[in-house]
Amino acid sequence: MAPKLGKITWIVLLFVVCVIPATVVDAQSGPPTKKDTADPVSAFERNTISAPAAVREALRLVSLRTHSTANDGSVRNAIVIGFVGGFVKHDDLKHPEVYFATLLRTDYPSTIHAETFANHEGKKALCRVLQLLGTNSDGVVSMSEKAQSDIIIYGHSWGASQAVTFARELGRRGIPVALTIQIDSVRKPSQNDSTIPPNVRNAINFYQRKGLIHGRQTIRAADPELTNIIGNVEMTYRNHEINCDNYPWLARHINRGHHEIENDPVVWNQIGSLIDSELSKTTSLVHASLPTPPPPSN
Secondary structure, eight states: OOOOHHHHHHHHHHHHHHHHHOOOOEOOOOOOGGGGGSOSOOHHHHHHHSSSSSHHTTTTTHHTOTTTTSSSSOOOEEEEEEETTTTTTOOOTTTTHHHHHHHHHOOOOTTTTEEEOOOOOOHHHHHHHHHHHHOTTTOOHHHOOOOOOOOOEETHHHHHHHHHHHHHHHHHOOOOOOEEEEEEOOOOTTTTSEOOOEEEEEEEEEEEOOSSSSSOSEEEESSTTTEEEEEEEEEEEESSSSOOSSOHHHHHHHHHHHHHHOOHHHHHHHHHHHHHHTTTTTTTTSSSTOOOOOOOOO
């Protein structure tokens, strides 16, 4: 459980680490794939040419994935909403959450609408989703409109807390959510990021335990018969470090673990696997592809 810090202390910490410019598993890179020998200037490289090295490295593995179902007509249409953490702006290109949405739009140009929002822009995100679902002017989503797209929500830090809150708001309107993904979730004041609402079909929580700010260790389903908790997956960086050069020096040293998990290529590759599986109309949710945790260290 995170240390009991005052509200002002939390806000100052998040401001310092996010605004100033600039299951336990060991995060490690997977083996190279056949795509390593492909065209040296890929769409991903063109889209991230101006991104910090840490962002490019964070999405390196997921960018190499082969999406065999992307264009064969078997992929569901989907709306993917991402929420960035702290006081980060929705289009801040120093964060992999923003570039991940771009990567999804590139990989699934005809089936995915992916967009990122600041974690205080829940109302704006809701309006966008309702617009994409094709609601009437009265804001009511018909059953057929609900069936047109799956909704997937992801976020880091305060953005992960907002992801659960956003799913809950959709539930109040009778709108189902296919998957929520929390990355080192930090509860925002007046929010509940630990209980996944019953309109969510699947949920996963990635967290780490180092530093002044670290994520929620456990999420649970409000109704286990309706929501599958895929896992609470602890990531550890005790054996090596993840590049965090997209953050200033002070942030990297005060709260490194919170930023390492955000920039971890293994985490983003697992998220890519989950989304691919959700979109492919298969029932398996990559349980086998999640890293096998070693015994907890004392």
